[in-house]
Each structure stands twice: as structure tokens, then as C-alpha cells.
Amino acid sequence: MSEPAVAADAALALDLRDVEIVYRVRGRDREVVRGVSFSIGRRQSYGLVGESGCGKSTLALAIVRYLPRNGRVTSGSLEVAGRDVLALRREALRGYRRDEVSMVYQNPGSALNPTIRIGKQVREVFELRGASSKDAHERAMAALREVHIADPDSVLRRYPHQLSGGMQQRVIIAMALATDPSLLILDEPTTGLDATVEAEVIDLIGELQERHETAVLFISHNLGLIRKTCQDVGVLYAGELVEEGPTEEILQNPRHPYTVGLLRCIPRGGVRKDLGKLDTIRGFLPAIGEHLPGCVYVHRCGLAQDVCRTDKPADAQVGPHHQSRCHFHERAQQLPRDIEGPRQVPNVVDRTATPLLKVDDLTKTFKQDGHEIKALSGVSAVLWPGETLGLVGESGSGKTTFARTLLGIVEPTSGTVEIDGREMPPTLGSRSAVDVAALQIVFQNPDSALNRRHTVRRMLKRTLAKLADLSGRDAEKRSEELVEAVRLPERALSSRPTGLSGGQKQRVAIARAFAGEPRLVVCDEPTSALDVSVQAAILNLLVDLQGSHRTSYVFISHDLGVVRYLSDRIAVLYLGRLMELGPAATVFEPPHHPYTEALLSAVPTIDGEQRVRIELEGEIPSAADPPTGCVFHTRCPRFLGDICVEQEPPLAEVEPEHLMRCHIPVEELRRLQAEPPVPVQA
Amino acid sequence: MTGIDENVHAVPILVDGPPAAQTLLHLDSPSRVRRETLRQILRSKTFIIGAIITLFWIACALFGHWIAPYNPIDDSFAPSYQAPSWAHPMGLDRVGRDVLSRVIVGARSVIIVAPAAMALGVTLGSMLGLVMGYFGGWVDNVLGRILDAVLAIPLIVLAILLLTALSAGQEGINVTSWQLIIVIGIAFTPPVSRTVRSAVLAERDLDYVQAAKLRGERAPYVMFAEILPNVTGPIIVEATVRLGYAVFTVATLAFLSYGPQPPSPDWGLQIAEQYADISLAWWATIFPALAIASLVVAINLMADTVQQVVEE
Numbered sequence: 001m002s003e004p005a006v007a008a009d010a011a012l013a014l015d016l017r018d019v020e021i022v023y024r025v026r027g028r029d030r031e032v033v034r035g036v037s038f039s040i041g042r043r044q045s046y047g048l049v050g051e052s053g054c055g056k057s058t059l060a061l062a063i064v065r066y067l068p069r070n071g072r073v074t075s076g077s078l079e080v081a082g083r084d085v086l087a088l089r090r091e092a093l094r095g096y097r098r099d100e101v102s103m104v105y106q107n108p109g110s111a112l113n114p115t116i117r118i119g120k121q122v123r124e125v126f127e128l129r130g131a132s133s134k135d136a137h138e139r140a141m142a143a144l145r146e147v148h149i150a151d152p153d154s155v156l157r158r159y160p161h162q163l164s165g166g167m168q169q170r171v172i173i174a175m176a177l178a179t180d181p182s183l184l185i186l187d188e189p190t191t192g193l194d195a196t197v198e199a200e201v202i203d204l205i206g207e208l209q210e211r212h213e214t215a216v217l218f219i220s221h222n223l224g225l226i227r228k229t230c231q232d233v234g235v236l237y238a239g240e241l242v243e244e245g246p247t248e249e250i251l252q253n254p255r256h257p258y259t260v261g262l263l264r265c266i267p268r269g270g271v272r273k274d275l276g277k278l279d280t281i282r283g284f285l286p287a288i289g290e291h292l293p294g295c296v297y298v299h300r301c302g303l304a305q306d307v308c309r310t311d312k313p314a315d316a317q318v319g320p321h322h323q324s325r326c327h328f329h330e331r332a333q334q335l336p337r338d339i340e341g342p343r344q345v346p347n348v349v350d351r352t353a354t355p356l357l358k359v360d361d362l363t364k365t366f367k368q369d370g371h372e373i374k375a376l377s378g379v380s381a382v383l384w385p386g387e388t389l390g391l392v393g394e395s396g397s398g399k400t401t402f403a404r405t406l407l408g409i410v411e412p413t414s415g416t417v418e419i420d421g422r423e424m425p426p427t428l429g430s431r432s433a434v435d436v437a438a439l440q441i442v443f444q445n446p447d448s449a450l451n452r453r454h455t456v457r458r459m460l461k462r463t464l465a466k467l468a469d470l471s472g473r474d475a476e477k478r479s480e481e482l483v484e485a486v487r488l489p490e491r492a493l494s495s496r497p498t499g500l501s502g503g504q505k506q507r508v509a510i511a512r513a514f515a516g517e518p519r520l521v522v523c524d525e526p527t528s529a530l531d532v533s534v535q536a537a538i539l540n541l542l543v544d545l546q547g548s549h550r551t552s553y554v555f556i557s558h559d560l561g562v563v564r565y566l567s568d569r570i571a572v573l574y575l576g577r578l579m580e581l582g583p584a585a586t587v588f589e590p591p592h593h594p595y596t597e598a599l600l601s602a603v604p605t606i607d608g609e610q611r612v613r614i615e616l617e618g619e620i621p622s623a624a625d626p627p628t629g630c631v632f633h634t635r636c637p638r639f640l641g642d643i644c645v646e647q648e649p650p651l652a653e654v655e656p657e658h659l660m661r662c663h664i665p666v667e668e669l670r671r672l673q674a675e676p677p678v679p680v681q682a
Numbered sequence: 683m684t685g686i687d688e689n690v691h692a693v694p695i696l697v698d699g700p701p702a703a704q705t706l707l708h709l710d711s712p713s714r715v716r717r718e719t720l721r722q723i724l725r726s727k728t729f730i731i732g733a734i735i736t737l738f739w740i741a742c743a744l745f746g747h748w749i750a751p752y753n754p755i756d757d758s759f760a761p762s763y764q765a766p767s768w769a770h771p772m773g774l775d776r777v778g779r780d781v782l783s784r785v786i787v788g789a790r791s792v793i794i795v796a797p798a799a800m801a802l803g804v805t806l807g808s809m810l811g812l813v814m815g816y817f818g819g820w821v822d823n824v825l826g827r828i829l830d831a832v833l834a835i836p837l838i839v840l841a842i843l844l845l846t847a848l849s850a851g852q853e854g855i856n857v858t859s860w861q862l863i864i865v866i867g868i869a870f871t872p873p874v875s876r877t878v879r880s881a882v883l884a885e886r887d888l889d890y891v892q893a894a895k896l897r898g899e900r901a902p903y904v905m906f907a908e909i910l911p912n913v914t915g916p917i918i919v920e921a922t923v924r925l926g927y928a929v930f931t932v933a934t935l936a937f938l939s940y941g942p943q944p945p946s947p948d949w950g951l952q953i954a955e956q957y958a959d960i961s962l963a964w965w966a967t968i969f970p971a972l973a974i975a976s977l978v979v980a981i982n983l984m985a986d987t988v989q990q991v992v993e994e
Contacts, residue, residue, distance in 0.1 A: 407896060428895060436898045449889040453911035466897040512893065 030289020807874025815882025
């Protein structure tokens with residue numbers, strides 16, 4: 001390992017002064033970063049949060065001098081380890097990128113070249129710095145070992161697609177740190193990963209940062225992650241740094257209305273839909289390049305006065321190292337709550353009625369290359385009208401297969417699905433119009449869920465014609481009602497998806513799902529593609545619609561806070577098996593199934609004590625060759641012994657309505673979970 | 683990369699939040715986007731040059747008899763193979779016909795047959811491509827293999843085979859415009875269907891297709907009402923490119939005498955009649971050849987621009 005240059009040692013790892021960046025679009029310069037200043041000391045980590053479109057990634061690209069061709073830094077200074085980055089040309093720039101700065105992108109899959117073996121890609125990093133090919137191989141092995149890859153030799157021989165997302169991201173981090181850079185930029189490095197993998201990657205970054213003495217710029221929309229990784233945080237809004245300070249201080253004592261609003265949007269501390277609505281932030285980020293003479297946040301701020309429209313607020317020092325760019329920073333926390341829609345109606349569920357959904361012993365086996373893959377194995381569940389079943393589990397746990405089987409997109413191998421006591425035919429093609437209308441879905445990605453060539457009116461009217469048998473005037477009238485129910489203005493009917501924001505598109509998708517008066521709506525991560533402020537509004541809407549239509553939801557999400565907010569019952573899936581099922585409050589409180597316990601511990605929080613994370617050994621095993629006995633035994637932190645390897649535990653009712661699949665007696669679990677666990681090797 | 687252009691397109695027209703707060707920000711309606719696309723195309727110099735040349739030949743095809751200084755089949759001028767002069771700017775051909783008049787009037791058969799053949803090929807190809815892409819599986823496999831087999835035969839050979847088959851039992855070769863259109867259209871179907879198929883594959887797995895199925899839509903509706911509007915870009919590009927090929931194919935077939943018969947002033951036929959004597963009188967061959975070349979190049983200039991704009 002080479003020592004960082006001595007001269008640079010005294011300098012800050014990153015120093016931005018009044019950086020302004022514009023994009024030239026259709027012949028006009030549009031400002032995206034408006035005078036941002038901050039610095040990161042050596043070995044420090046700094047988090048940058050903000051909604052999509054606020055300029056986070058642009059800033060990161062500017063630091064590595066990688067702006068798209070129409071982008072340019074118009075003023076300000078940008079120094080990394082004492083080097084003026086903006087003045088670098090050709091060789092110097094190459095050297096800078098090679099030695100001083102590394103970047104880890106959001107999608108590990110596209111950051112690795114799919115046609116080149118991992119080994120060659122990792123070795124290249126060292127060869128670029130003059131290592132011989134044998135030496136490079138040795139160092140590549142060492143680099144992979146450092147990111148806790150147990151078998152570096154075989155990983156080096158593989159192609160990127162043969163690795164899981166978490167593994168790919170580790171390889172990229174190994175490459176990024178291989179050069180001992182002064183600055184490591186992480187741009188949403190864990191967005192596509194499961195919570196458990198995310199937690200591992202975050203721990204890894206923290207560990208490596210210490211060892212390599214690298215400064216980190218961590219870009220994320222997830223405040224929980226930033227809290228876990230960064231001492232300091234900057235809140236970016238419309239290209240301006242509106243608040244900056246120590247992370248804990250900002251989370252406890254935010255002094256800018258935007259930060260206050262952002263923190264209130266996040267479902268946390270066990271909030272549930274029947275206890276209260278989530279706060280939202282009204283309005284939109286200003287369009288890029290919009291002329292903003294006053295405060296950038298004025299259009300959305302509940303505290304805005306005349307002065308905010310005309311005068312730019314200065315950075316006010318509100319605490320040690322804590323700045324807020326607000327005229328009324330001392331009143332920021334008195335920001336009025338912004339809640340849309342009607343008041344909460346208590347969700348009364350009549351458990352004596354016929355269950356709305358009854359799934360019995362649902363099994364799905366896929367055949368692939370002669371292997372049988374059990375994606376779903378004997379899953380049973382019951383749901384009453386107006387209830388939400390939250391589905392939780394890592395990717396590959398069978399959540400999506402379960403949802404698709406309900407909808408009839410995937411034909412179950414065995415087992416039945418009943419709606420209101422009627423058995424559903426196994427495939428969509430064999431279901432009657434009534435059955436088809438009874439089950440609908442809200443997809444994860446609103447961009448692909450709506451046909452971009454159709455107007456909202458056309459989508460809704462067609463759905464009404466097919467599912468509600470309405471046409472002409474009636475359909476028009478009903479479309480207007482639907483659009484109003486999802487709180488879009490009537491003229492949204494005439495727009496196409498390109499004219500709508502992400503949140504609005506998701507509202508249209510929800511309107512479409514509700515057009516046929518469905519009994520059950522599957523929500524497949526409906527807010528994971530949206531910003532937190534929009535997420536809150538969408539969750540509120542789903543709760544309102546559930547209250548007024550008595551619709552049931554099957555809600556899939558990797559965000560446990562969101563699942564907890566919306567769900568009445570939770571099902572925890574692992575390798576296609578139900579590990580735990582019960583009322584939401586019961587599942588989220590001990591005693592948990594050891595898997596649930598591990599999942600919960602992996603979630604970074606923004607309030608209270610940080611939980612001790614329970615590490616899960618390795619990755620989710622292949623469903624083609626599931627472990628014997630309890631399928632979770634290979635990774636279980638509370639592994640008992642031979643019984644777990646030999647016998648599959650039954651799904652037993654450990655408390656009223658609370659089912660669990662574990663050999664450990666529930667009282668024992670309760671006792672164990674009162675204290676943090678000691679990981680046991682299987 | 684931050685898709686900055688995308689952000690600009692996606693400027694929301696409505697503001698989230700309680701209805702009272704919803705205001706109109708920007709109107710980025712589809713008609714505006716379409717107008718913007720058209721403006722971008724019309725701003726391109728290459729497109730304008732191509733369009734002017736093409737329009738010129740279309741005018742010749744429509745009004746050739748009025749524009750041409752002489753009757754194109756009048757062979758009373760003398761001497762034959764007279765070099766270009768003021769009276770006959772492109773000279774006279776072997777039998778003493780005015781080459782300029784023949785080039786002008788000769789545009790007609792190409793200008794009618796090529797677009798019609800292209801339209802047929804693109805229509806058939808799009809339908810096949812939709813079916814193959816949407817259904818996949820054995821449908822795609824069977825149709826795909828058949829199309830591969832057809833693609834393996836060179837275009838001209840295929841066209842000649844089909845045309846010969848069509849005129850079987852007749853004396854000599856007598857090809858009508860209709861036959862040309864159908865044969866070239868069929869010959870163009872495989873490559874078009876391949877392009878459309880791959881575009882459909884990218885759309886097929888998007889959630890909006892799933893959503894359509896989840897409201898009980900049948901396959902034809904999903905293919906033609908849901909997917910087709912989203913693959914028009916590649917289809918338009920394919921159409922413009924195919925048009926250039928069609929002109930060339932029509933001319934080539936005419937040259938090989940599968941097309942208009944003498945004394946028609948068709949370009950390909952003219953070249954076929956005159957090229958043996960190119961060392962004696964280059965003008966009788968070169969000018970119709972230039973006519974073909976100019977039209978093909980002009981169409982390709984337009985195709986390039988359309989492709990650039992559509993694929994952006």
C-alpha cells in the first residue's frame with residue numbers, strides 16, 4: 001500500500017467553494033447546482049441527502065470531472081486533497097482519477113463489464129498503477145479478501161452476472177479502494193440491495209474507511225443510512241445546500257423547514273395507519289434552471305413569508321458547525337403539519353365475516369434446466385376485508401411469486417386461492433371478468449406500469465369498460481371520480497404519463513387498480529421508486545382508499561417502516577416458506593422468528609438507539625437446492641443443533657394468531673431476544 | 683449519467699398535494715413533444731436537402747409529361763447519340779430520343795412502385811414482428827426460422843424467383859406494377875419483422891402489458907393498441923431506410939428487364955438499353971444512373987435525420 005502524498009496530507013480531502021453547475025439544454029444554460037460549499041476532512045465521512053433531481057449526482061460527477069457533455073462548472077473552486085480539480089487536463093486528470101478519487105455507483109450490475117472476468121477487471125486497477133501481472137493477481141486476491149469475499153480465487157474467475165448484487169458491489173468497493181484514494185464517492189451504493197445485504201455493505205464501508213483512512217462522500221436519500229455512516233450531513237435542495245451539520249444534531253434538532261418536513265415524512269417509531277397520517281411535503285422541486293430570486297424552498301414551505309420570496313437567506317450559524325439557510329431557522333420546527341385528505345377512519349375489521357382472501361397450501365415449482373425450483377412451498381394465509389397483509393423477505397424469498405400466483409399470472413403447482421369464499425381458477429385466462437376485476441395490482445415502477453402513448457382518460461375508460469362494464473358518459477363520469485379520489489385534478493385525464501411526475505403516475509396507477517372495484521389489490525413495492533415526501537402522500541392515499549372501499553391489500557416492500565405503517569398482518573417469507581405470520585404489532589415485537597429478528601436488526605433507524613445488527617452468514621441459498629431441515633439453519637444466528645438440520649419445524653401457533661416456524665420454544669426466544677445475540681456458526 | 687434531457691421532458695404539469703395547491707407548471711403535452719420532434723427534423727440541413735431532391739422527383743413523376751421538353755418516346759430526333767447540346771441538354775440516345783425528357787418522365791414507375799412496396803413490406807413485417815415478439819416460444823421459433831431461410835436468399839435473386847414464378851405460363855416476362863409491389867413488399871418483410879420483433883421484446887415485459895392482461899385484454903388488443911404505439915419509432919426508421927432500398931431494388935429489377943418494357947423511359951430500363959455503348963455515348967447511361975443515385979441518396983439523407991431524432 002502506498003502512502004498518500006505528504007504535501008497533500010495537511011489539505012482537506014474535499015473542498016468545494018461556491019460551486020455552480022449548469023446544463024445546457026435547448027440552447028439555454030440551466031442551473032442545477034447553485035453555489036454549494038462544503039468540505040470533508042481526511043478520514044471524515046460526509047452524507048449528502050436530498051430528493052431526486054436536487055443535484056446530488058451532478059455534484060458527484062463534477063468532482064470526478066465526469067459531467068455529461070452539456071454540463072459545465074461555471075464558477076467556484078473544487079479541490080481534492082489540495083489539487084485544483086477544475087484545472088486538471090489530460091494526463092493530470094487521468095492521474096487524478098487513478099490515484100485520488102474513486103466512485104461507487106448505484107447499480108453494481110452496470111458498473112462491471114459483463115464480458116470480462118472479474119479477475120481481469122480487478123487486476124487492471126493495479127496494472128494501471130504499474131504492477132506486474134503476477135503482482136496484480138496477488139493484490140487482487142488480497143483486495144477481495146479484504147471485502148470479506150471468502151473464496152477470491154473462484155470469484156476472480158467468474159463473470160459479473162455469476163455474482164449476486166451484493167457480491168458485485170463488494171468487488172466494486174474492493175476496486176474503488178484498491179488505489180487508496182483520498183476521496184471515495186458512494187452514490188446510493190445500496191439502493192438495489194436487500195436490507196440485510198445493505199447492512200453488510202454499509203458495515204464493510206465503515207470498516208474499510210477506517211483502515212484505508214479514506215474520506216467518504218456518501219450520497220443517499222436514506223437518512224437512516226447516512227446516520228449510520230456519516231458524522232456530518234448536508235441537505236441539498238434544488239442545487240443549494242440548505243442545511244449542514246453533525247448528523248445526530250440535524251436529526252434531533254433540524255433547523256430548516258425542508259429538513260423538518262423530510263424527517264416527518266418517514267414512517268418511523270412504529271407509527272401505524274390507524275394511529276395517524278404521515279406528513280407530506282406539498283408541491284414540487286422547482287424545474288432545473290428555474291429563476292429563484294428568493295429562498296429555493298419558498299414554494300413548498302409552510303413558513304414562507306414575503307421576505308422569503310424576494311431575498312435569499314444567508315447561512316445562519318445555528319450551532320457548532322451547524323448551518324441553516326433559512327430566514328426563520330429558529331422557527332423551523334414549528335412548521336405546520338401538512339396532511340392531505342380526510343381524517344383517519346379507524347380500521348375496524350370484522351373477523352367473524354367470511355375471509356376476503358384465503359390461500360391454502362400454495363406451492364409453485366418452476367422447472368429450469370432439469371432442476372426443480374420451489375419458489376413457493378405450502379403457503380397458507382387468511383385476510384379479512386379492509387386488512388393489509390405485509391409480505392417481508394429478501395429477494396428470492398418468494399414474495400413476488402406469491403403475488404403473481406394470486407393474480408393468476410403464474411399458475412400454482414398446487415394449492416388454492418379463494419376470494420370471498422369463491423375459488424379462483426388458477427390462470428388469468430380461465431378467470432371470469434368478475435374474478436379478474438376482484439384482484440388488481442399497483443406496480444413498483446410507475447414509469448413502466450403506464451402506457452406512455454395513452455392518455456390517462458384512455459387508460460381509465462378502457463379499464464372501466466373491461467372491468468366495470470361502463471362506457472360512454474358513465475365511464476367519463478367514473479373516470480373523473482377516480483381521478484378525484486386519487487387527488488389529481490380533472491385535467492390530468494387529458495395528460496399522458498410523460499406530463500406527470502413519478503408520484504402522479506403512481507396515483508394514476510392506483511386509480512386504474514381501483515377502477516373495477518377490486519376486492520384485493522397487490523401493492524408491489526409501490527413507493528420504492530419514489531422520494532420519501534411523495535411516498536408519504538401515496539401511503540396516505542392507499543390508507544384512505546382502503547378505509548372507504550374496504551379493500552384488502554397484499555403489500556410487498558423491503559422497507560420495514562413502510563410495511564409496519566400499512567400492514568395489519570405480516571408474513572415473513574424465506575426460500576418460499578412462511579417463517580412467521582401474525583398481527584403486525586406482534587411480529588415487530590419480540591419474540592420474533594430468528595430470521596425476522598435479523599431482518600429487523602438490519603434496518604438503519606433515524607431515531608432512538610442504533611440496533612446491534614445480527615449478521616446473517618452468507619447469502620440466501622438457491623431455491624433449487626434448499627438446505628435440509630429448517631431452510632434457515634445455514635444462516636441462523638440462533639442455530640440450535642442437529643434438530644435444525646434434520647427436521648423442518650412445523651408452522652406452529654405460538655401465541656394467539658401468531659404462527660412461527662422454529663424449533664426454539666417461544667419462551668426461550670422471548671428470553672434470548674431480550675439481549676443481543678452471539679452469532680453462532682452453523 | 684443524469685438524464686438531464688429526460689428531466690426537462692418530465693417536467694410535471696401538475697403539482698402534487700391537496701387539489702387546491704395543484705397548479706399548472708409546464709405544459710409538456712404530447713402534441714408539443716411531437717411538434718418539437720418535427721421541428722428538430724426540419725431544422726436539419728441534411729433532411730432539407732434530401733427532401734428537396736425527393737420532392738423534385740415526385741414532381742417529375744406526377745407532372746413529367748408537362749415538364750419534359752419533348753415526348754420521351756419520340757425517336758425522330760437525329761442524329762442518334764448526339765452529345766449534350768442546348769437543344770438537348772442530356773443528349774440523345776441510341777434511337778434518337780431526348781435523354782432529359784426520358785429521365786424526367788422515367789421517374790414515374792420508381793416513385794409509384796417503391797413507396798407502395800415499402801408500405802406493404804413494413805405493414806407485413808410489423809405484424810409478423812408483433813406476433814413473434816409478443817407470443818415468443820414456438821410461434822417465434824417457427825416463424826423466425828422461416829424468415830431466416832428467406833433472408834438467406836439475396837434480395838434480387840428472391841425477387842426474380844418470385845416474379846418468374848408469377849409470370850409462369852406466359853410468353854416472355856411481363857411484369858406489372860402490382861406484381862412488383864407485392865414481390866418487393868414480401869421480400870422486405872423478413873428484415874422489417876426482425877427489427878420490430880426486437881423492439882417488441884423490450885416492451886413485452888413492461889408492466890403496462892401485464893396491467894392490460896390483468897384487466898382481461900386479449901392478445902390482439904395488447905399487440906395493436908398497447909404495444910404497437912410504443913414501437914412506432916423503430917418502425918418509422920425502418921420505413922425510411924427501406925424506401926431507399928426499394929428504389930434501388932425497383933431500378934435493379936427494371937435493369938434486369940423485370941419491370942416496365944420498352945419503349946418505357948424507366949431509369950433502370952434505360953440503363954439496360956444503353957450501357958453497352960457507354961464508351962460511345964456516356965450521357966445516355968450516366969444521366970438515368972445519376973437520377974437513381976440522387977433519389978436513393980436523397981432518401982437516405984432523410985432517413986439518417988429521422989433515425990437520429992427518433993432514437994434520441
